[in-house]
Amino acid sequence: MSDSPADQPADSLQQLRDTARGAPDHSGVYLWKDEAAVIIYVGKAKSLKNRLNSYFAGKRDVKTRHLVARARTLEWIHTDTEYEALLLENNLIKRHAPRYNIMLKDGKTYPSIRITNEEFPRLFRTRRIINDGSRYFGPYPGTEVLDKYIDLIRKLFPLRRCQNIKAHKAPCMYYHIGRCKAPCVGKISQADYAAIVDRVAALLSGATDQLLADLQAEMLAAAEERLFERAAELRDAIQAIQHFRADSAMEDFSDGDRDYVAWQADGSLITFVVFQARSGKLVGRDLFRERCYGTVAEAVLSFIPAYYTAERRPPPVVFVRDDSGLELASEYFRRELGSDTALSLPAERRHSAAMAMATHNAREDIARRRRESGDLEALEAMRAALGLESLPDLIQGFDIAQLSGKHSVASLVTFRQGIPDKKNYRIFKIRSLEGGIDDFGAMREATARHFTRLVNEDQPIPDLLLIDGGRGQVNAVHDIIAALGLELPIVGLAKENEELWPYGASRPIILAHDSPALRLAVAVRDETHRFATGMNQRLRGKAATRFGVLEGIKGIGPAKARAIMERFGSLAAVAEAAPEYLAKSAGLPVAVASAVQAAALAALAAVQAAAQGTVRDPSGAASPANGDGSAP
Numbered sequence: 198m199s200d201s202p203a204d205q206p207a208d209s210l211q212q213l214r215d216t217a218r219g220a221p222d223h224s225g226v227y228l229w230k231d232e233a234a235v236i237i238y239v240g241k242a243k244s245l246k247n248r249l250n251s252y253f254a255g256k257r258d259v260k261t262r263h264l265v266a267r268a269r270t271l272e273w274i275h276t277d278t279e280y281e282a283l284l285l286e287n288n289l290i291k292r293h294a295p296r297y298n299i300m301l302k303d304g305k306t307y308p309s310i311r312i313t314n315e316e317f318p319r320l321f322r323t324r325r326i327i328n329d330g331s332r333y334f335g336p337y338p339g340t341e342v343l344d345k346y347i348d349l350i351r352k353l354f355p356l357r358r359c360q361n362i363k364a365h366k367a368p369c370m371y372y373h374i375g376r377c378k379a380p381c382v383g384k385i386s387q388a389d390y391a392a393i394v395d396r397v398a399a400l401l402s403g404a405t406d407q408l409l410a411d412l413q414a415e416m417l418a419a420a421e422e423r424l425f426e427r428a429a430e431l432r433d434a435i436q437a438i439q440h441f442r443a444d445s446a447m448e449d450f451s452d453g454d455r456d457y458v459a460w461q462a463d464g465s466l467i468t469f470v471v472f473q474a475r476s477g478k479l480v481g482r483d484l485f486r487e488r489c490y491g492t493v494a495e496a497v498l499s500f501i502p503a504y505y506t507a508e509r510r511p512p513p514v515v516f517v518r519d520d521s522g523l524e525l526a527s528e529y530f531r532r533e534l535g536s537d538t539a540l541s542l543p544a545e546r547r548h549s550a551a552m553a554m555a556t557h558n559a560r561e562d563i564a565r566r567r568r569e570s571g572d573l574e575a576l577e578a579m580r581a582a583l584g585l586e587s588l589p590d591l592i593q594g595f596d597i598a599q600l601s602g603k604h605s606v607a608s609l610v611t612f613r614q615g616i617p618d619k620k621n622y623r624i625f626k627i628r629s630l631e632g633g634i635d636d637f638g639a640m641r642e643a644t645a646r647h648f649t650r651l652v653n654e655d656q657p658i659p660d661l662l663l664i665d666g667g668r669g670q671v672n673a674v675h676d677i678i679a680a681l682g683l684e685l686p687i688v689g690l691a692k693e694n695e696e697l698w699p700y701g702a703s704r705p706i707i708l709a710h711d712s713p714a715l716r717l718a719v720a721v722r723d724e725t726h727r728f729a730t731g732m733n734q735r736l737r738g739k740a741a742t743r744f745g746v747l748e749g750i751k752g753i754g755p756a757k758a759r760a761i762m763e764r765f766g767s768l769a770a771v772a773e774a775a776p777e778y779l780a781k782s783a784g785l786p787v788a789v790a791s792a793v794q795a796a797a798l799a800a801l802a803a804v805q806a807a808a809q810g811t812v813r814d815p816s817g818a819a820s821p822a823n824g825d826g827s828a829p
Contacts, residue, residue, distance in 0.1 A: 210265070217252060220249045220250070220273060221246060223275055224275075225273050225275045226240070226241050226242075226286050227239070227245060227272065228272045228273065229264065229267075230270045238264055238295050238296070238297040239289045239290050239295050241279070241285070242282065249271070252265055263490070264490045267297075279525060280528050280529075283529065287499070287503065297490040299467075299487045299496055299499045299500055310333065310401060311323045312397065312398060316362075316387060317357055317390050319356060320356050334401035349437055353437065354397050355378050356377070356394070357379075357381070358376075359381065368381070396408055454474065454475050454512040454513055455513065456474070457552050458555075460496075460497060463563045463567065464713050465488050466486075469483075470555045472558075473512075498525060502529050502533075511538040514541070516541060517540060527539075572614065572717060573588075573615070578713040579713075583714075585660070589659075591657060593659040593661075594721040594722060595608065597636045606624055606626055607639055607640065608624055612720075612721055612724075625643040625647070636670065640674055641676070644662075644678070648677065648681050652682075659685060662674065663722065665725055667689050667696075668689065668702075671689040671698055672700070695719065747793060752785070752792075760783065764783060776791040
């Protein structure tokens with residue numbers, strides 16, 4: 198996914214720019230084509246001139262550069278109105294399936310339940326959606342919940358299991374144990390079988406009120422006829438469905454049918470989530486993982502007519518995250534689908550809550566996609582911004598935390614493929630400053646200890662070292678790296694203006710605020726700061742605990758406790774001192790000094806245990822530590 202100028206001849210890029218400049222100030226559809234004249238992207242615009250020139254104006258983001266770098270020719274088609282452009286764009290996308298357009302690829306993360314479109318339908322879980330008339334329910338958050346529902350359905354409603362319903366001479370085992378009605382040997386009519394399927398669909402769609410009423414009536418009838426075993430089975434089924442409904446109906450928003458369409462974008466990644474509420478119950482969720490190479494507004498306006506079709510008609514109300522393109526989408530519903538669906542923003546609290554939940558699902562999926570595939574887009578942007586020879590797959594970052602020279606620590610975080618690798622986080626207690634305030638010195642010590650270990654143990658050297666700070670911090674670290682005979686890019690990220698300072702640069706690199714490279718750099722810097730600050734706060738808390746141990750002794754107040762700790766430096770030193778020496782040094786009666794020593798001895802084991810063993814990242818990741826709590 199390189200976007201370097203070498204990917205595209207300079208004359209080709211200039212030709213595309215010249216073509217865009219000649220575009221008319223009129224609505225229409227534009228088509229990007231590759232060197233084989235294959236359409237790779239279709240877009241629509243109210244003004245072709247403005248939209249096409251925006252591809253070459255100012256600082257372009259990575260996804261825009263990626264699209265333009267793959268293009269060799271640019272064409273457009275005039276339309277009379279923007280709405281006609283929307284329809285033409287939708288038709289061209291369906292016809293040509295361009296590589297960089299939204300194609301409604303269903304999210305593979307979440308499985309669904311499928312009821313097949315057959316004479317005697319089957320039911321099973323699937324991750325593949327086929328438009329053959331089958332009915333789908335879900336997606337569900339995981340197979341564990343879904344399999345529980347399928348097992349319940351198979352106990353309550355005996356649908357067939359066999360894939361091919363060829364004529365058999367005798368029914369299979371499932372018939373004999375009451376788990377199938379054996380349509381293969383004519384044990385049940387198609388109409389009666391369809392009635393069972395309708396009950397299953399009612400259960401999965403959340404329309405269980407009538408289903409429960411019917412089962413209740415059957416149970417009472419069985420009891421009156423003294424069919425107590427059948428009545429018990431129906432009773433158990435009713436209870437199971439009630440539990441099922443409690444688990445699957447996430448929220449009772451309000452009466453009526455509506456959808457909530459949410460999305461979350463991160464670079465070229467975009468995830469759409471549609472929550473379906475029917476009769477006031479949230480009964481389903483659709484999730485689509487897409488790539489977005491235009492603007493988010495363009496992606497949303499492409500998604501709505503692709504999702505809602507004559508086969509999948511919209512409900513009376515569709516709520517969306519923002520109002521971009523609502524007028525065109527409403528016109529599409531009215532003119533193409535004959536629907537008076539209202540498209541609007543969620544104003545009432547209950548609808549805002551549903552939209553927030555849908556948005557959270559989309560955001561979680563984007564995070565999952567980043568974890569699964571890495572942030573290659575940000576790595577490529579970082580490579581281009583810093584002029585690196587290769588992608589910085591392994592990035593490490595350092596930061597310093599201290600309070601008035603006390604409890605100074607350095608944090609080391611590791612990112613692999615743009616994703617935090619928390620098992621390789623480290624904390625270094627700074628030993629060389631002796632209470633002095635010197636961030637440069639602390640950074641030198643931490644990097645010297647870390648990279649000396651990497652060299653001695655022949656461990657991988659990072660592709661990029663990111664320092665929280667500016668040119669001064671970078672120079673300090675470079676001296677250490679050079680002394681060890683290592684060569685690696687060192688970059689500082691200054692907090693004030695989020696400027697990147699590569700070693701040796703006379704001026705900073707300033708990236709656009711939405712640059713994926715800046716997003717990654719800030720993520721590394723924020724992790725180093727969070728990790729260092731968390732350890733510093735814990736060390737300060739331990740110190741406060743030590744003071745508290747002494748303050749609990751009669752005759753020792755806060756000032757005296759602090760004076761003792763400053764004089765001796767640690768509880769261990771207090772515990773080892775003879776009471777007479779402690780009394781003389783701290784100006785205490787011998788009896789009070791003996792009580793101080795006893796309290797220190799009692800607390801020492803717990804304090805030492807807290808200072809040794811495993812240093813923990815506040816988020817829960819454990820890091821190896823030396824006996825003093827620092828990294829090797």
